[in-house]
Amino acid sequence: MVVEQLSKPTEETKARGIGTLATEALWRRGLGPQLQEAHPGGVRELTRDHGSALGHFANIHKLLPDRQRHGTQIWQPELERVLTAHAEALGVPILRGHEIVALESDADGVTTTSRGERRLRAPYLVGCDGGRSTVRKLAGFPFPGTAALSRTIAGRVRFAGDVPASGRYDTGTFLYGGSMAGVSELAVGDEPDGPVTTRELADAIRRVTGSDVVIEEIHDDRRFGDQARQAGTYRLGRVLLAGDAAHVHSPSGGQGLNLGLMDAMNLGWKLAAVVRGDAPEALLDTYTRERHPAGEAVLRNTRAQSALLAPGPHVDALRDIVEELMDIPAANQYFSELLSAVNLRYELPYPAQGPAGRHCPDLELVDDDGNLSRLHEHTRSGRGLLLLTPETRELARFVTGRVEVVPVTNTEPLLLRPDAVVAWASGDGESLGTTLDTWFGHRTPMGRCAPSTRPTSS
Numbered sequence: 001m002v003v004e005q006l007s008k009p010t011e012e013t014k015a016r017g018i019g020t021l022a023t024e025a026l027w028r029r030g031l032g033p034q035l036q037e038a039h040p041g042g043v044r045e046l047t048r049d050h051g052s053a054l055g056h057f058a059n060i061h062k063l064l065p066d067r068q069r070h071g072t073q074i075w076q077p078e079l080e081r082v083l084t085a086h087a088e089a090l091g092v093p094i095l096r097g098h099e100i101v102a103l104e105s106d107a108d109g110v111t112t113t114s115r116g117e118r119r120l121r122a123p124y125l126v127g128c129d130g131g132r133s134t135v136r137k138l139a140g141f142p143f144p145g146t147a148a149l150s151r152t153i154a155g156r157v158r159f160a161g162d163v164p165a166s167g168r169y170d171t172g173t174f175l176y177g178g179s180m181a182g183v184s185e186l187a188v189g190d191e192p193d194g195p196v197t198t199r200e201l202a203d204a205i206r207r208v209t210g211s212d213v214v215i216e217e218i219h220d221d222r223r224f225g226d227q228a229r230q231a232g233t234y235r236l237g238r239v240l241l242a243g244d245a246a247h248v249h250s251p252s253g254g255q256g257l258n259l260g261l262m263d264a265m266n267l268g269w270k271l272a273a274v275v276r277g278d279a280p281e282a283l284l285d286t287y288t289r290e291r292h293p294a295g296e297a298v299l300r301n302t303r304a305q306s307a308l309l310a311p312g313p314h315v316d317a318l319r320d321i322v323e324e325l326m327d328i329p330a331a332n333q334y335f336s337e338l339l340s341a342v343n344l345r346y347e348l349p350y351p352a353q354g355p356a357g358r359h360c361p362d363l364e365l366v367d368d369d370g371n372l373s374r375l376h377e378h379t380r381s382g383r384g385l386l387l388l389t390p391e392t393r394e395l396a397r398f399v400t401g402r403v404e405v406v407p408v409t410n411t412e413p414l415l416l417r418p419d420a421v422v423a424w425a426s427g428d429g430e431s432l433g434t435t436l437d438t439w440f441g442h443r444t445p446m447g448r449c450a451p452s453t454r455p456t457s458s
């Protein structure tokens, strides 16, 4: 059940896209056509607003696209509509107008109280309630990190008269892309709240650029800082966190939604298996173990981007050097991969080799009759997948349920978890058995338990 405080979805246009891993994850659940439909228009708007179709690191727009694995430009409200329709089609109840204000957690479950004294009880509660998460605060999760270095106010505006040049100034940055105007300055004092007014934005533009402007109209206004914080653990008993509730950072590089959706992909199948009684509760501990480092990596690169966005001649010099580095193809790829996280590797609780621990790309697969398909065509059910080549087909006898076997002829044998993380690659029957027990066994996620129906290794 989804519990949401707003009575109807917001049209606030925060994120304008999702990254590679989230795009691939949504394709695997059958949402590819909706993403494909939104993407070309999103790319046009991005190019208009940023003045470049290239990706950026700290506003240095030089990142070359990867034609094989890429993200999707889709505005956040549109993505929310796609996800809502998907959840409704699956029969997930969405309870709107329910603001959670209190919770009690015990050995069997969690009871929440919504404004108006409405109470709900469930075996688990996942706080996906954003950067100021009420669930996080009520459950007592530690949330350490660093305060904001800079604050930005922005909005779609109509200027009357001249507009100063976009760029870096002595005390901040002013950017205007023909529609969206934004000003970043060093953070001082308490974080303000409420809508950005035309006056406030014009004052900030004057402070930074020295020019007076007249703003006739502002909409889609927003304010954000670059504080970087992360929950010390993503699970306290029966309460878990995902998305901005678990981590906040600057929007530089557009990574927040991607990170949150991948938290959800990691947690969803584990929680489902535990709730159904198919897996022990300890499986949930692998959630923090795998996703906390992913959050940490984003905090690290967004902090680095904040440092590169600060005003001043020393940072100008550093930016020049980073810009030059980006002309080196290997360095360009390094920065792209920093933002896309395609090389993220989870530490697995057994010896693993090759691609094990990484998210599998949308492989092209060839079956015994030479028919072509894509990986995402086999993943709608959300089960594990065991891709077996003709020489390794006999390993299918190790499979005991919750895993589908796909005969292939053109890849190495692979076992994929429901979140498409490669759990096993090209090993022997014994290592496959250990891996199946770890993720799909009934007793412990740390291996060594053999479901009674599994044959012994030959």
Ligand SMILES: Cc1cc2nc3c(=O)[nH]c(=O)nc-3n(C[C@H](O)[C@H](O)[C@H](O)COP(=O)(O)OP(=O)(O)OC[C@H]3O[C@@H](n4cnc5c(N)ncnc54)[C@H](O)[C@@H]3O)c2cc1C
Binding pocket: 003, 004, 005, 006, 014, 015, 016, 017, 018, 019, 076, 098, 099, 100, 101, 128, 129, 130, 131, 133, 134, 135, 222, 223, 224, 242, 243, 244, 245, 251, 253, 254, 255, 256, 257, 258, 259, 260
């Ligand atoms: C200007 C800007 C640009 C951005 N651009 C990008 C981008 O291009 N790409 C990208 O990936 N990310 C971007 N981000 C970040 C991205 O928007 C966030 O990471 C994302 O919104 C986080 O999603 P979430 O579901 O975790 O939290 P939220 O989007 O904050 O959703 C939390 C939900 O919980 C509800 N809620 C809160 N409290 C309660 C309660 N007590 N009871 C019930 N419901 C509650 C809220 O109403 C809300 O619907 C941007 C952010 C900003 C500010």
